[in-house]
Structures are given as C-alpha cells and as structure tokens.
Amino acid sequence: MQDFYIIIALLKARKYRLTNIFLKISLCCLFVCFTLSATAHKISIKGVVYGKNTNTPLSGATVKLLHTPKVSTTDNFGVYIFTDLADGPYELQISYLGYEQSRASVEVNQAAPAKVVTHLATGNLQLSEVAVSAAQDKPLNIISAVDLQMRPIQNSQEILRFIPGLVMAQHAGGGKAEQIFLRGFDIDHGTDINLTADGMPVNMVSHAHGQGYSDLHFLIPETIQAVDFGKGPYQANKGNFATAGYADFRTRTALDRNSIKLEAGRFDNYRAVGMFNLLGPAARQNHQNAYVAAEYLFSNGYFDLPQNLDRLNIFGRYQGIINDKTIINASLSAFRSNWGASGQIPERAVSQGLISRFGAIDSSEGGNTARYNATISLEKMLAHEAVLKNQVYLIKYDFNLYSNFTLFLNDPVNGDEIRQRENRTIYGYQGSYEKELTLLGKPLRSDIGIGLRYDDVNGSELSRTRNRAFVAPAQLGNTNEANAFAYWSETWELSPRLSVNAALRFDQFYFKYRNLLPTDTLAAVLKAKRNRLSPKLNISYALSPTVQVYLNTGQGFHSNDTRVSVLPNAREILPKATGTDLGVTLKPTNRLFVNAALWFLDLEQELVYVGDEGIVEPSGKTRRYGLDFSARYQFTDNLFGDADVNLAKPRARDTEAGAYYIPLAPTATSTGGFTYQSPNKFRGSLRYRYVGDRSANEDYSLTADGYFLLDAVAAYTFKKLEFKLSAENLLNQEWKEAQFETESRLRGEAEGLTEINFTPGTPFFIKAGITYNF
Structure with missing residues (x-):
C-alpha cells in the first residue's frame, strides 16, 4: 500500500499539469470539428438486433466484423452500421450481455447497403464475446439483468453496490436512502454521484435532508434491464x-x-412481486409492448425495535416502434413507504449495557416518503441515420423524516429529535441530436443535447420534535431551482485503433428561496444565478486486439443547496471538479478480462448546507487520487470469477498538519466472488465484500472500523418454477454498517461525549423465494 502511494505521488504533479493541457486541447478539437467540412459516409452494412422473445431492439449489442479491426455498437433502435467497405463477403459476430452469441454472413456490394436482421x-455471459477496441471505451461498464439475478439484494438501491469500489450504508431504517461512498468520497446520500432512471433524475437538489439526496427504492429490482455506470467527470x-x-438505471422495455414471485426471510421479511404483459403476441410481432409490475414489501428488520417497513411499488411501461423509424416510450409509476428506525447509537450505550447492539435510544425515529413519476420520450430516425430524441417528465415527491443524532445534547428534557419535511414537484425536458458523418475520411459522431429541470419545493422544513410531536420551528421555506443545460460532444475515429472524444457542457442555474420564518439576518426572498462551463477530452487507443489504453480528462461540478447559493457571501456554489483517468484494458486470453486505472480528482472550495442542523459549513479544497483494478475470468463455460480492488488517498488541502483526513472516506475496498450458471437448471454465487479501516474524523483520532462479509445465492429452475435461496453475512460477523464521529449525550449524563455512533450491520440473514413464470 505504501509503495502504491509513493508511485502515485510521483505522478501526481505531472498528471495535474496534463489535465489542464488536455482541457485546452478539447476546446481546440471542438472548434476544428465545427469548422472543417463533414460529409455523409457511405454505408456498406446496416443491421438491426432484436431480442428473440420480446422482439424489441437491443441497445448496446456488440457487432464485430471478423478478420478486421472494426467493431460497432447498436443504438436505441438496435441498429449498427459499417461504412466504406470493399466489395466482397464478410462475417459478423453479434453478442450482447445475457444473450447467446450469433453469427451472420453478408455480401457487400456498392450498389446498395447489405441489410442484416438478427x-x-x-x-x-461469455467473456469471449467482449471486445477490446477504441470504439468501446467501457466494454464491461454495464450491470445486466443476469448480474442482478445472482446477487443477494433487498432493493434497487443496493444494486449500486455492483459498481466496483462503491460502498453503501443504511443508518435510518430500510425506508431512507442509503449513504454512498466512492473514490475517496463520503457522498452522503448523493452529493457526488449522478443517478438517473430512464432519463429521469434521482438526485434531489436542495433537499430537506441533504443536497443530492437519492432514493432509488421506487424502482422494482425485477424491472431493471441494465445499469450503465462510469467514474469521474468525463461524460x-x-x-x-x-x-x-x-449510474444510469434502465428498466425493461x-x-x-x-411472473409471480413470493419471498420470505428472517426478521419477518416478506415480499411479493407480480409482472404481467398487457398486450398479446400479435402486438409483439408489430413491436408493441406494454407491461405492469407491482411490488409489496414488509419487514421488521433485525433491530430490537421492529421497524415495520412497509413499501408498495407499482410500475407500468409501454414501448411502440413505428415503421422502424420512431420509438415511443412511456411509463407511469407510484411508490410509497413507511418505516421506523433505531438510528445511530453511541458505543458507550452498548458497552455500559444500557442497550444491545440492535437497541435504540429514541424509539420514535423513522418516516414516510412517496414518489410518483410520469415520462414519455420520442426517438425519431431522420435522414442519413441521424437520431432526434425528446423526453419530458413530471415527478411528484413527498418526504417526512424523524431523526435524533445527538440524543439529549441540546435539549436534556425533550431530546434532540428533528423533523425534516418537504413536498416537491419536478418538471423536466431533455433532447438530443445524434448523427454520424465523415470528417477527412474518418467517422465523426456528433451528439448535441439541451435540457431544463425545474424543482418547485414547498414547505421545506426543519423542526424540533419529541416523539414525532412538534416542539419548535428551526427553518421553513419554499425553494425554486432551475437548471438549464446544453452540451456538444464530438467523437472522431481517426483509425480503427484511435478514437478521440472532445466535449463541452454548459449549465445555468437559477435559485430562489422564500423564507417563511423571516429574521433580521435573513430576508424573506433571496435570489441568485450561477453558471458552469465543463470541458471534456477522452482518448482511447487500441495497441492491439487485446490491449487498449485510454486517457480521460475533464471537469464537472456539483451544485450546493439553494439556501446556501442565495446568501450574499456565497462564492463557489458550483464547485468545480477536475479529474483525470489513465487506464488500460487487457484481454490476454478469451477467458480473461482486466481493467486498471490510475485516477486523480481535485474539488474546489465549497459551502455545504447541513440539513440536520440548518447551518452552513465550509469544507475547503480536496484532492483525491488512487487505483482501480478489476478482473473477470471464465474458468469454464459455466463458472466465472471476478475481483475488484479499489485504493484511494483522499486529503483535504490547505489545512493544518495532521488534520487533512476526510472523515469516513474509504481508502481500500474490494469485492469479488464466484458465479456458476448452468444452461437451464442450477445457478449459484459466493461473493465477498471488504472495506478497510478508515478515519472517522479530520485528525484520525477516531477510526471507522472496516469489515469483511460473505454472501451467497443459489437458484434452481424446474419447468415453470424457480426456487431461490439467498444469504447475507454467512459468517455472522458483528460489523458496523454506518459510523460517525458524533457528540451525543445520554439521558442523565452531565455533558456530551464525542465518540463513534453507529448503526449495526445485518447479522446472518437468509431469504427463500419461489417464482412462477407463465
């Protein structure tokens, strides 16, 4: 570990200078792409790939032109093209994660493009089908439905754990969004990861509980087709x-x-899921599909205080394809959840025998939330294979949370319980235009997009409560926040080996806050506006058919809460993040796939709104760098192994000596395991999760304990029935899922004490399920 940090330190200064150089080059590349003439290319092969059972297009399928270095990827229409080929016979290999590979022979003739339907x-999954090429910068950055079946998960939020290096922690009952950690960030509930679902935003700006709050529980896991993910500010x-x-979640088309699924597990855990087609075979043949899915979950959890988690999800989706030129997607969903929570407890309360590890100090924590989504998108294929996409969405969201972090520190009589509440409506539009041309004889893919998101938040509240009864107000107001954006991205394939992507993104923000509890120091209405320009430059080069290197560099940002942004002294309310990834993708054999990347990320000075206290805290500048390593190996046609190791060194800048640690930021994580899948009968997996010890505060005087856990899944299919058994924490380890340095006071204590307050992780948990498919 020490040698690794020394190597990174030697590279750090040089890489930082390179970052600024590449950002300037990206502007020049975009200017060149705009000024030089571009012409339409000559299509030699045009194909479309469908799923056999659903007759729907498969987006992201890999198509290799065998015995050549050319590789293509299907778009949302399932379409791929190869251009400027000499006349003669060719052989195509078509593959897609979770589907059987197919081959097709085709004859190219200059008179007309050859057409292939598959x-x-x-x-x-077969690793032999995964291609390494400059045209594919992230060949395994897709979590597929196959992966989802072989991991023990309780909700869609936990699917984020599949992203290498991402760690999660629940600390307020199963109904609240989990805490997220990635690349040396304590992301809290979503401050530094962009989450979307079918194009709709998941992150909540200026949220009552915290900036970027992201609750994915409104997604039914069985409806998720794939999750596209990436690291760094490069898209x-x-x-x-x-x-x-x-991370971009995509539901099944x-x-x-x-299917009907019933599950039951320890701690009064019960779940039922139903998924039903609404249209018959005739409609499917005409590329019309519609279905509805419903989920109900109840769980008391493993705490001494039953959490009475009660969740209901209903989801409906339609897709229609008209004349192979127009795709209409529409969906409606409704979600609501209620729960109780045991919260975070001080270590001394357990060591003194006041409560058990699974006990509670404040028995009235918990809350309720609801989310309703409506979206419709229209994709139109124009002349010369250009694609125009438009999407509108409407989100209605309610949130009500009771928490008590400091117990009796501030109010020895009533306790320190707080209520955070809001009602929100989100209106959104986004559109894009994509076209492939030829520039100086080389393929040039243009992607231009615009969009607008408007959040109307009413009754954003922070109040003091006791046993969920109102005591006193702390903050109350209405927030209006708008984000208009535009981006322009050009990807130029200079050769089958070399691909260059240069892009610019512009974001404009408008903030307005109406304070419903006006004071002498805070006006009744405050407004502000800010903007941010974010350049990107990504280069991918295939040294050989088995070795690809890439350099990603770019800038991004995260916004701050409106209540911070409108303050007269607010400055860096859209703090800039500047990052670089230098990576290599290797496929030395058909059965082995390896990816490794050195990365670097700087974050500017920022102001952070702390929703639990209603105050503003400066966090200062930070710098992070590290190493990501992933390996996938296929031992046999049915047995797979994988391992991910992620190292990071996060540091605060311009701080006092010895006080530069970033609390709770992970420095060493690893996941991996073995998966077995027979063609039609048995499937099983054994997996581990590891998180190393890390600092719980700025000077590392307190340690957040790490953990090592084993999970397993086994499933057997018999005719139309599937039997499934999943287990978490097989070794029944006593571990802390969430940990914080907190000053708290127990009832009867003379003063507060600062120590680790924690939420215990799940003990051994087993769940059985049966699914009937028809």
Missing part, C-alpha cells in the same frame, strides 16, 4: 453531481413472460 436468444451528458461518477 434475433438473439437469452443465455449466459458530456452527465451534469450536476457527476464528479465521482454516475418488454417482458419475455409473466
């Missing part, structure tokens, strides 16, 4: 919060069959 059947179409990375 229907892929579902099957197991032009990812804006606010995309500093440490992003269609169901291959109906």
Whole structure:
C-alpha cells in the first residue's frame, strides 16, 4: 500500500499539469470539428438486433466484423452500421450481455447497403464475446439483468453496490436512502454521484435532508434491464453531481413472460412481486409492448425495535416502434413507504449495557416518503441515420423524516429529535441530436443535447420534535431551482485503433428561496444565478486486439443547496471538479478480462448546507487520487470469477498538519466472488465484500472500523418454477454498517461525549423465494 502511494505521488504533479493541457486541447478539437467540412459516409452494412422473445431492439449489442479491426455498437433502435467497405463477403459476430452469441454472413456490394436482421436468444455471459477496441471505451461498464439475478439484494438501491469500489450504508431504517461512498468520497446520500432512471433524475437538489439526496427504492429490482455506470467527470451528458461518477438505471422495455414471485426471510421479511404483459403476441410481432409490475414489501428488520417497513411499488411501461423509424416510450409509476428506525447509537450505550447492539435510544425515529413519476420520450430516425430524441417528465415527491443524532445534547428534557419535511414537484425536458458523418475520411459522431429541470419545493422544513410531536420551528421555506443545460460532444475515429472524444457542457442555474420564518439576518426572498462551463477530452487507443489504453480528462461540478447559493457571501456554489483517468484494458486470453486505472480528482472550495442542523459549513479544497483494478475470468463455460480492488488517498488541502483526513472516506475496498450458471437448471454465487479501516474524523483520532462479509445465492429452475435461496453475512460477523464521529449525550449524563455512533450491520440473514413464470 505504501509503495502504491509513493508511485502515485510521483505522478501526481505531472498528471495535474496534463489535465489542464488536455482541457485546452478539447476546446481546440471542438472548434476544428465545427469548422472543417463533414460529409455523409457511405454505408456498406446496416443491421438491426432484436431480442428473440420480446422482439424489441437491443441497445448496446456488440457487432464485430471478423478478420478486421472494426467493431460497432447498436443504438436505441438496435441498429449498427459499417461504412466504406470493399466489395466482397464478410462475417459478423453479434453478442450482447445475457444473450447467446450469433453469427451472420453478408455480401457487400456498392450498389446498395447489405441489410442484416438478427434475433438473439437469452443465455449466459461469455467473456469471449467482449471486445477490446477504441470504439468501446467501457466494454464491461454495464450491470445486466443476469448480474442482478445472482446477487443477494433487498432493493434497487443496493444494486449500486455492483459498481466496483462503491460502498453503501443504511443508518435510518430500510425506508431512507442509503449513504454512498466512492473514490475517496463520503457522498452522503448523493452529493457526488449522478443517478438517473430512464432519463429521469434521482438526485434531489436542495433537499430537506441533504443536497443530492437519492432514493432509488421506487424502482422494482425485477424491472431493471441494465445499469450503465462510469467514474469521474468525463461524460458530456452527465451534469450536476457527476464528479465521482454516475449510474444510469434502465428498466425493461418488454417482458419475455409473466411472473409471480413470493419471498420470505428472517426478521419477518416478506415480499411479493407480480409482472404481467398487457398486450398479446400479435402486438409483439408489430413491436408493441406494454407491461405492469407491482411490488409489496414488509419487514421488521433485525433491530430490537421492529421497524415495520412497509413499501408498495407499482410500475407500468409501454414501448411502440413505428415503421422502424420512431420509438415511443412511456411509463407511469407510484411508490410509497413507511418505516421506523433505531438510528445511530453511541458505543458507550452498548458497552455500559444500557442497550444491545440492535437497541435504540429514541424509539420514535423513522418516516414516510412517496414518489410518483410520469415520462414519455420520442426517438425519431431522420435522414442519413441521424437520431432526434425528446423526453419530458413530471415527478411528484413527498418526504417526512424523524431523526435524533445527538440524543439529549441540546435539549436534556425533550431530546434532540428533528423533523425534516418537504413536498416537491419536478418538471423536466431533455433532447438530443445524434448523427454520424465523415470528417477527412474518418467517422465523426456528433451528439448535441439541451435540457431544463425545474424543482418547485414547498414547505421545506426543519423542526424540533419529541416523539414525532412538534416542539419548535428551526427553518421553513419554499425553494425554486432551475437548471438549464446544453452540451456538444464530438467523437472522431481517426483509425480503427484511435478514437478521440472532445466535449463541452454548459449549465445555468437559477435559485430562489422564500423564507417563511423571516429574521433580521435573513430576508424573506433571496435570489441568485450561477453558471458552469465543463470541458471534456477522452482518448482511447487500441495497441492491439487485446490491449487498449485510454486517457480521460475533464471537469464537472456539483451544485450546493439553494439556501446556501442565495446568501450574499456565497462564492463557489458550483464547485468545480477536475479529474483525470489513465487506464488500460487487457484481454490476454478469451477467458480473461482486466481493467486498471490510475485516477486523480481535485474539488474546489465549497459551502455545504447541513440539513440536520440548518447551518452552513465550509469544507475547503480536496484532492483525491488512487487505483482501480478489476478482473473477470471464465474458468469454464459455466463458472466465472471476478475481483475488484479499489485504493484511494483522499486529503483535504490547505489545512493544518495532521488534520487533512476526510472523515469516513474509504481508502481500500474490494469485492469479488464466484458465479456458476448452468444452461437451464442450477445457478449459484459466493461473493465477498471488504472495506478497510478508515478515519472517522479530520485528525484520525477516531477510526471507522472496516469489515469483511460473505454472501451467497443459489437458484434452481424446474419447468415453470424457480426456487431461490439467498444469504447475507454467512459468517455472522458483528460489523458496523454506518459510523460517525458524533457528540451525543445520554439521558442523565452531565455533558456530551464525542465518540463513534453507529448503526449495526445485518447479522446472518437468509431469504427463500419461489417464482412462477407463465
């Protein structure tokens, strides 16, 4: 570990200078792409890939032109093209995660493009199908439905743990969004990761509990088709919060069959899921699909105080394809959840025998929330394969949370319980135009996008309460926040080996806060506006068919709460993040895939609104660098192994000596395991999760304990029935899921004490389920 940090330190200064150089180059590249003439390319092969059971387009399928270095990827229409090929016979290899590979022979003739239609059947992942090329900068950055089946998960939020290096922690009952950690960031509930679902934002700006609050519980896990993810601020179409990375959840466009699932587990855990097609086979043949899914969950949890978690999800989606030129997607969903929580407890309360590890000090913590989504998108294929996409969405959101972090520190009589509440409506639009041309004889892909998000938040409240009864107000106001954006991205394939992407993104923010508890120091209405320009430059080069190197560099940002942004002395309310990734992707054999990257990220001075206290705290400048390493190996056609190791060195800048640690920021994490999948019968996996010890405060005088856990899943299919058994924490380790340096006071104590307050992690948990498919 020490040698690793020495190497990084030697590279750090040089890489930082390179970052600024590449950002300037990106502006020049965009100017060149704009001024030089571009012409339409000549299409030699045009193909479309569908799922066999659903007859829907497969977006992101890999198509290799065998015996050449050319590789293409299907778009949302399932379409791929190869251009400027000489006449003659060619062979195509088509593959997609979770589907069987297919091959097709085609004859190219200059008279007209050769047309190929492929229907892929579902099957197991084969690493031999994964291509390494300059055209694919992240060949395994997709979490597929196959992965989801082989991991023990309780909700969609936990799917984020599949992202290498991402750690999660729940500390206020199963209904609250989890705390997220990635690349040396304590992201809290979403300050530095951009999360979306079917194009709709998940992050909540200026949220009552904290900036960027992201609750994914409104997604039903079985409806998720794939999750696209990336690290760093390098994607032009990812804006606010995309500093440490992003994750884009995509629901199924269609169901291959109906299903009913029933599950039951320890701690009074019960769950039922139903998924049903609404249209018949005739409609499917005409590329019309619609389905509805519903989920109900109840759990008392493993705490001494039953949490009475009660969750209901209803989701409906439609997709229609008209004349192979227009795709209409529409969805509606409704979600509500109620829960109790045991919160965070002081270590001394357990050591003194006042409560058990699973006990509670304040028995009235918990809350309720609801979210309703409506969205419709229209994608139109124009002349010369250009694609125009428009999407509108409407989100209605309610939130009500009771918490007590300091117990009786501030109010020895009533206690320090608080209520955070808001009612929110989000209106949004986003559109994009994509086209592929030829510039100086080389393929040039243009992607231009615009969008607007408007948040109307009413009754954003912070109040003092006792046993959920109102005691006194602390803050109350209405927030209006608008984010208009535009981006322009150009990807130029200078050769089958070399690809260059240059992009610019512009974001404009408008903030307004109406204080419903006016004081002499804070006016009734405050307004502000800010903007941010974010350049990107990404270069990918395939040294050989088995070795690819890439350099990603760019700038991103995360916004601050409106209540911070409107203050007269607010400055860096859109703090800039500047990052660089230098990586390599290796495929030395058909059965081994390796990715490694050195990375670097600087974050500017910022002001942070602390929702639990209603105050503003400066956090200062930070610098992070580290190493990500991932390996995937296929031992046999049915047995896979994988491992991810992630190292980070996060530091605060311009601080006193010895006080430069970033509290709770992970420095060493690792996940991995083995997965077995037989063609139709048995599937199983054994996996581990590891998090190293890390600092709990700025001077490392307190330690947040690490942990090592084992999880497992086994499933067996018999005709139309599937039997599944999943287990978490097989070794029944006593571990702390969430940990904080907190000054708290127990009832009867003369004064507060600062120590680790924690939420215990789940003990051994087992759940059984049965699914009927028809």
